Amino acid sequence: MPSTGLNDAMGLPTEYVVLRERARGLARACEPFAVEADRLSTLHAETRAALAASGLAALTVPASHGGEREKVDPLAVCVVREVLMETSAHLDETFAMQGIGSYAISSNGSSEQQDEWLPRVASLEAIAALALTEPDTGSDLRNITTTIASDGDGLLLNGQKAFISNANAADLFTVMAREDDGYTLVLVPAEADGVVVKPLAELIAPHVIADVDFDTVRLPASSRVGEPKKGFEAVLSTLAVFRASVAGAAVGLANAALEEAVRHANSREQFGRPLARLGAVEQMLAESWTELEMARLLTYRAAMLARDNPPRQTLVHSSMAKLAATEIAGRIVDRSVQIMGRFGLIRDSKVERLYRAARPMRIYEGASEVLRGSISKALSESVSGGPGA
Numbered sequence: 001m002p003s004t005g006l007n008d009a010m011g012l013p014t015e016y017v018v019l020r021e022r023a024r025g026l027a028r029a030c031e032p033f034a035v036e037a038d039r040l041s042t043l044h045a046e047t048r049a050a051l052a053a054s055g056l057a058a059l060t061v062p063a064s065h066g067g068e069r070e071k072v073d074p075l076a077v078c079v080v081r082e083v084l085m086e087t088s089a090h091l092d093e094t095f096a097m098q099g100i101g102s103y104a105i106s107s108n109g110s111s112e113q114q115d116e117w118l119p120r121v122a123s124l125e126a127i128a129a130l131a132l133t134e135p136d137t138g139s140d141l142r143n144i145t146t147t148i149a150s151d152g153d154g155l156l157l158n159g160q161k162a163f164i165s166n167a168n169a170a171d172l173f174t175v176m177a178r179e180d181d182g183y184t185l186v187l188v189p190a191e192a193d194g195v196v197v198k199p200l201a202e203l204i205a206p207h208v209i210a211d212v213d214f215d216t217v218r219l220p221a222s223s224r225v226g227e228p229k230k231g232f233e234a235v236l237s238t239l240a241v242f243r244a245s246v247a248g249a250a251v252g253l254a255n256a257a258l259e260e261a262v263r264h265a266n267s268r269e270q271f272g273r274p275l276a277r278l279g280a281v282e283q284m285l286a287e288s289w290t291e292l293e294m295a296r297l298l299t300y301r302a303a304m305l306a307r308d309n310p311p312r313q314t315l316v317h318s319s320m321a322k323l324a325a326t327e328i329a330g331r332i333v334d335r336s337v338q339i340m341g342r343f344g345l346i347r348d349s350k351v352e353r354l355y356r357a358a359r360p361m362r363i364y365e366g367a368s369e370v371l372r373g374s375i376s377k378a379l380s381e382s383v384s385g386g387p388g389a
C-alpha cells in the first residue's frame with residue numbers, strides 16, 4: 001500500500017518506525033485468530049497472551065513502574081494502535097485499555113498504587129478499566145450520580161456504571177465519583193465486596209464490555225487517585241492522550257479498508273475494465289487516500305503535542321484528531337464496502353469487520369457532536385476571550 005512509503009516520508013522518527021515494525025510482528029502473530037477474537041465480548045486468551053509476549057503493553061505505563069518509556073508516549077501508543085487495528089479491533093482495544101484504565105494512576109496515583117498495579121498492567125497480569133459512564137449519564141459527565149464519601153477511616157463508594165470496556169475482565173477499575181461538590185477518582189480492585197459486573201447486550205462490533213454496580217463498596221482512604229475533587233482534570237488528561245490514540249486506530253482501520261478496496265478494484269473487471277479504472281471508483285479511491293493522509297498527519301501532530309506538553313493543554317488538538325480521523329474512517333470504510341459491491345457485505349470478511357468496528361468510534365471517548373462543541377468553544381475563547389468577553 002502506498003501509504004507505507006508516505007508514512008516514512010512523513011518523517012516519523014526512527015524509534016517510531018522501529019516500534020511500528022514490532023507492532024506489525026504482533027499483528028502478524030494475531031492474524032490467524034483475529035476473526036475469532038473480534039467475534040468475542042470476553043477477553044480472548046490467545047490475543048492476551050500474544051500481547052503479553054510482545055511486551056508492547058509496557059508502553060501504557062511509565063518506565064519507573066514496569067513501562068518502556070519514561071512517560072506514557074502518546075505518539076508511541078498511537079503508532080501501535082494504528083497497526084493493531086488494521087488486523088483486529090479486539091487486539092487494539094486490549095492494548096489501548098491497559099493505558100486508558102491506568103493512566104490516571106500513572107500520572108496522579110500514589111507510589112503505593114503505582115507499585116502495586118502498574119507493573120502488572122504492563123505485563124497484562126492485571127486488566128484495567130476506566131469507569132465514567134452511567135445508565136443515565138454519557139456525554140454530560142458532570143451529571144454522574146455515583147458517590148464517594150468518607151466512612152470512618154475509609155471511603156464508601158455507591159453507584160452504577162454502564163458500558164465499561166473490560167468490566168467483565170478487569171482486575172482494577174479507575175472510577176470517577178462525586179465527592180461533595182467535586183469529582184474524585186478512586187482505584188477499586190475488582191475483587192472488592194460490592195463490585196457486581198452485569199452482562200450487556202451484544203454490540204454491532206463485539207467488545208469486551210459490561211455494566212458494573214458499586215454497591216456499598218468499602219475502600220481504604222488511600223484509594224483516592226490523586227487529590228480529592230481533582231478527578232475531572234485527571235480524566236481530561238487521560239482523554240488528551242487517548243483520544244489521539246483513538247485517532248491512530250481510526251487511521252489504521254481506514255488504511256486497512258482502503259487496501260481491501262484497492263486490491264478488489266484492481267483485480268475485478270466490469271464493463272471491460274478494472275473497477276479501479278471506472279471514473280466513479282477512481283474518484284472514491286482518490287478521495288479516500290487523500291482523506292486518509294489528512295487524518296494521519298493531524299493524528300501524529302496531535303499525538304506529538306500531547307507527548308511534548310502537559311496533555312491537558314493539548315486536549316483540543318486530540319479532540320480534533322479524534323473527530324477528523326473517526327469521521328474520515330467512517331467515510332473510507334463505507335466507500336470501500338461500496339467499491340467491493342456484494343463482496344463487501346460478507347459477514348466476517350475483512351472489510352465487513354472494519355465497517356462494523358468503525359461505527360462505535362464516532363460515539364465513544366467523545367461523540368463527534370460533543371467534540372465539535374468543545375472545539376468550537378476553545379476556538380471562540382482563543383480569539384478575543386470568547387463571546388461577550
Ligand SMILES: Cc1cc2nc3c(=O)[nH]c(=O)nc-3n(C[C@H](O)[C@H](O)[C@H](O)COP(=O)(O)OP(=O)(O)OC[C@H]3O[C@@H](n4cnc5c(N)ncnc54)[C@H](O)[C@@H]3O)c2cc1C
Nearest residue numbers: 130131132133138139163164165207360363364365367369
Ligand atoms: C464500545 C464502547 C466502549 C465504551 N467504553 C467505555 C469505557 O470504558 N468507560 C466509560 O466510562 N464509558 C465507555 N463507553 C461509553 C461512552 O463513553 C459513551 O457511549 C459516550 O460518552 C456517549 O454517551 P452516550 O452513549 O450516553 O450518548 P449520549 O450522551 O446520550 O449522546 C447521544 C448523542 O447525542 C448527541 N449529543 C450529546 N451531547 C451533545 C452535545 N453536548 N452537543 C451536541 N450533541 C450532543 C450526540 O450525537 C451523541 O452521539 C463506551 C461506549 C462504547 C460504545
